[in-house]
Amino acid sequence: MMYDLVSDHPAPRRRKRFRWSRILLAIYVLLFLLFLLAPITAVVAVSFSSANFIALPMPGLSLRWYERIVGYEPFLQSLIVSLEVAAISALAGLVLGVPAALWVARDRGVLARAIMSLMLAPISVPAMLLGFSLLYLLSAMTIGISFLALCITHTVVAIPYVARTVLAVYRSLPVEYEEAAAVLGASRLRILFDIVLPLIKPAIFAGTMFSVLMSFDNLSLSFFFGGAATSTLPVVMLSYMQNQFDPSIAAIATVQMLIAVLALGIVNWIYGIEKLTAA
């Protein structure tokens, strides 16, 4: 816009060329978004197939694969395990991560830096290695393959997601709010609950949501702890896929997606999604 005003060149000609490249770019972006959504759409479509095999286009429509997953116990059981683990590990991540992040954010010492690196490290450690090493450590502690072990493992990975967003938001807050409250005689606990937590709520929501989604989708950690009662949904799905190849995988994947969309919808309804992405 601006360069049109000051340009020496004949403006209309350049603008036309400019618009062409822009339209081409827009078409490219549209194709890219289609590329992102294509496999997801394909899975949702196949879940309504009437065929015994996975084929697109489908010979007919039916809901039989949804009936099948309701009847197939491992799917439902592992779905419940997945939901429980995601909720517990996110909560534990909050309890451990938020206070630590509050201290680290306002301290510039060596210890604070070290703790910050340690809290963010689980994202960078290859998940296969972390799961593998934790399995042997927890076995040595006699909690080996158990629900507790699964929760501990997922908590290790939940901490960085929570800590990262809380750190960023709390650092950007001026300390004067807390100082003012302290001057006026508020206790630390009151400052925490009446001032700091409400201000960093978007960060807490965003971090929690991210850690829940990551836990819900996690395979590399969970599969090491997959006993009969402790298999998460991705683990059961993967082992099912290696034995059978029918559209029930598509149906359970669609259900899993709907749960995530629904959860996000509820958060949006309670809180407003634009505030989450602002964090």
Next chain:
Amino acid sequence: MSDETCPGVAPEEPAAFRRERSFRLASVSWAMPALIFLLIFLVLPLLANIARSLPLEDPFQHYARLLGDAYYLGIVRQTIKVPALTAVACLIIGYPVAYFMVRHAGRWNALIVFLLIAPLLTSTIMRTFGWTVLLGRRGLVNAWMSDFGMIDKAVNMVNTEWAVYLGLVHVLSPFMVLSVSSVLQGIDRRLEESAQILGAGRLRVFLTITLPLSLDGIATGCILVFVLASGSFLSMLLLGGGKVTTLSLLIYQQFTLTQDIGFAAAMGNVLLLLSLICMAIQLRFLRRRGV
């Protein structure tokens, strides 16, 4: 604490001095639970794993096997090659998208961001499985190609090296787009406009101004994609059909089949070393930027 001036109008007070006196809500004890938890469940297992990979009788046998045997060395090479190529592919595919988002999308930007993040609501299994639905013998692409008479017989496009890259790029390219677009957003547009006023063509403006200024985003995105790709095995397992084996996949297979613990531990450490190198590179970039 009874500071009557606000920071903007108190230039006589040195910043360091202020910080020292400023109110602290949290004390170091607030960080202790997280510290203890991570020492026990992150540091300890990784240290134990290093010990596990070095058996007493012949400490370096596993590493010697991993780096001496041609087969395993090939896998280590693949573990670097596949994530690196994936990062490059994500960059080439994702950069124009990020550029469009920041420069031209306007009110559509929010929708594009939403569509980039939305796949996170689906499981990686679903997204990877989707490609077998589209590309398999009975998939949509085969059906279309035979409709148009391009092929006589169904072609199996799954279980190829291409399919592995397709799956990885599909899952990881949003991370690249978001990394690049966040940096592009911060570029001062007046720099580009100045160059244009001085007579530089659009391509030259892009190559000499926009691209160099977005290098930080490119580096962050590449490292993120590289680390995530080197840690994943799903794409190789479901779309590779045994044609692409990386360390992550090998650990998965070793664990489920042979249970050679010491060797798996050594492979995990090599993976860790790779991601530590990535982190070191990233730290250098951050330091250069002065963060």
